[in-house]
Amino acid sequence: MPEKKxxxxxxxxxxxxxxxxxxxxxxxxxxxxxxxxxxxxxxIGNIQNLFTRLGIIGPIIFTGIPALIFYLFLTLVxxxxxxxxxxxKEWGRDLGIFLYIILLVWGIVNTLFLLINPSLVERVxxxxxxxxxxxxxxxxxxVPMSIISVIIGSIINIxxxxxxxxxxxxxxx
Numbered sequence: 001m002p003e004k005k006x007x008x009x010x011x012x013x014x015x016x017x018x019x020x021x022x023x024x025x026x027x028x029x030x031x032x033x034x035x036x037x038x039x040x041x042x043x044i045g046n047i048q049n050l051f052t053r054l055g056i057i058g059p060i061i062f063t064g065i066p067a068l069i070f071y072l073f074l075t076l077v078x079x080x081x082x083x084x085x086x087x088x089k090e091w092g093r094d095l096g097i098f099l100y101i102i103l104l105v106w107g108i109v110n111t112l113f114l115l116i117n118p119s120l121v122e123r124v125x126x127x128x129x130x131x132x133x134x135x136x137x138x139x140x141x142x143v144p145m146s147i148i149s150v151i152i153g154s155i156i157n158i159x160x161x162x163x164x165x166x167x168x169x170x171x172x173x
Contacts, residue, residue, distance in 0.1 A: 046075040093171045104157040
């Protein structure tokens, strides 16, 4: 019987298959880091406000427990925003845009009420400074400093809103 030749199988050359690269996430750039620092400073500022317990929304001044609850809530919102941006979550981006629009409007409205209602300024000074030395200076500087703060804060808020809106690619679902 004729012998069958055994076919020797040559080992196939291993072809390195390249998996398609997933698109890499953009790195944390300087703008995102500055936004995170700004959020961190806002958290610290709100924690400080927990101790002063004075809040102003338009013509309304609130103190004590309502102010404490308000600033505690605002602090928690900023913490959530910080976490959302660190984790690159789409909801963090949306929360940031929404929050900074609200803060922009809130700052402008508060300043307008301070400008048109001098008695509001007197009440704020009376609550925060009272009859301590320097109360007159605090009263004289309160409105100009509020205006400067709102202008600078508004510019920063607009830049953050614009940047978060522009950088959809940084955030994932």
